[in-house]
Every structure is written in structure tokens, then in C-alpha cells.
Amino acid sequence: MSDRPGQGVETISVADATQPLLMPVQPDIEATRALRAGLGAFATGVTIVTAFDADQPVGITVNSFASVSLDPPLILWSIARAATCAPAFAPGRRFCVHVLGAAQESLARRFARTGGDKFADLEWTSSTHGTPLLPGCIAEFHCSVTACHAGGDHTIIIGRVHAWLAREGPALLFHRGQFLALPSLGSV
Numbered sequence: 001m002s003d004r005p006g007q008g009v010e011t012i013s014v015a016d017a018t019q020p021l022l023m024p025v026q027p028d029i030e031a032t033r034a035l036r037a038g039l040g041a042f043a044t045g046v047t048i049v050t051a052f053d054a055d056q057p058v059g060i061t062v063n064s065f066a067s068v069s070l071d072p073p074l075i076l077w078s079i080a081r082a083a084t085c086a087p088a089f090a091p092g093r094r095f096c097v098h099v100l101g102a103a104q105e106s107l108a109r110r111f112a113r114t115g116g117d118k119f120a121d122l123e124w125t126s127s128t129h130g131t132p133l134l135p136g137c138i139a140e141f142h143c144s145v146t147a148c149h150a151g152g153d154h155t156i157i158i159g160r161v162h163a164w165l166a167r168e169g170p171a172l173l174f175h176r177g178q179f180l181a182l183p184s185l186g187s188v
């Protein structure tokens with residue numbers, strides 16, 4: 001054994017033993033599932049993005065929504081290239097982002113199913129911005145697609161906000177694969 005510290009001696013620090021393993025990113029199903037679970041540590045709000053596609057209303061539950069710029073007013077979200085409603089969000093198309101309230105989990109689940117008529121039996125209307133409008137959300141952002149960027153198996157959509165509104169009320173959240181209702185808090 002060497003006299004010099006750290007040589008020939010296997011050192012296991014307490015930190016090494018207690019830290020979670022750093023996961024390598026590998027292109028197999030198990031690793032992809034693990035990465036998705038890891039990304040689920042990031043808590044988000046929940047939105048439904050709607051548009052018209054050849055006069056038919058389409059919509060998708062989305063938690064990749066984020067603000068980008070105030071001047072000009074831009075937002076972004078990403079859509080799976082495999083989503084059936086993806087063609088409705090081509091450059092120049094109008095769309096509406098509905099930020100869901102705490103009581104709208106069933107609506108989020110409905111729009112997270114692929115294909116079919118997600119608007120059947122719903123009280124939706126046509127907005128003056130040319131988009132399907134869902135009732136009861138805590139904010140609406142009426143936008144048009146200004147750019148689409150390739151992002152692996154998703155397309156990153158940049159939208160310009162033309163009009164918006166926000167209402168009082170607690171938000172619906174998504175964390176580690178579960179919907180959660182944000183309790184009503186006083187304003188800060």
C-alpha cells in the first residue's frame with residue numbers, strides 16, 4: 001500500500017454513498033422512461049392548446065408552455081411530431097393557450113388522449129380570434145405561430161400573443177406524473 005494519501009486505497013465518501021446515481025442518457029426504452037421520470041421532477045402548470053384544422057376544432061394538453069419575450073410578446077410550447085393535431089400548428093396558424101384551473105383535471109385528461117373528437121359534449125365556442133375557446137380556464141393567450149423549430153421528436157412552436165386575459169383562481173399543476181390542485185393563496 002502506498003504511503004501517499006488517496007493511492008491504493010478505495011475511498012467511499014458519505015456523499016458518494018447517499019447521492020443518487022448520475023444517469024447516462026441512452027437510446028433505449030428503459031433509459032427514455034427513466035429520463036421522462038427525471039424530467040417530471042420539474043413541476044409545471046397545465047394548458048390546453050386549441051386551433052381549427054379545416055374547420056374542425058383540435059386541441060392538445062400541453063405542459064411545455066413558457067413565456068419567451070414581452071416586447072414583442074412571444075410564448076413557446078413544443079408538440080410531438082407524432083401528435084395527430086400537429087399539422088394545425090403550422091406557421092401563420094392561429095391558436096389559443098388555455099391555462100387550466102385547479103378544477104379542470106378531467107379536461108386535461110380528455111385532451112391528453114390521442115385522436116377522436118375531444119370537443120364532443122363540451123360547451124366550447126369560437127373566439128373572435130378564430131380559435132376554439134374552452135370555458136373555465138384561469139388565463140387565455142390568443143396567438144399566431146411565428147416560427148417552428150425542429151427539436152428532436154418535437155417541434156418547438158413560437159407564438160406571438162395578440163390578446164390575452166387572466167382570471168382569479170388556483171391553478172392545476174403537474175408533477176411527477178400526477179395532477180395536483182394548487183391551493184388558493186393570497187396574492188403576493
Ligand SMILES: Cc1cc2nc3c(=O)[nH]c(=O)nc-3n(C[C@H](O)[C@H](O)[C@H](O)COP(=O)(O)O)c2cc1C
Nearest residue numbers: 061062063064078079080083084085112113114115
Ligand atoms: C400533463 C400533460 C402534459 C403534456 N404536455 C405535452 C406537450 O407539451 N407537448 C406534447 O406534444 N404532448 C404533451 N402531452 C401529451 C399530449 O397531450 C397527448 O400526446 C395527446 O394525446 C396528443 O393528442 P393528439 O395525438 O390527438 O394530437 C402532455 C400530456 C399530459 C398529460
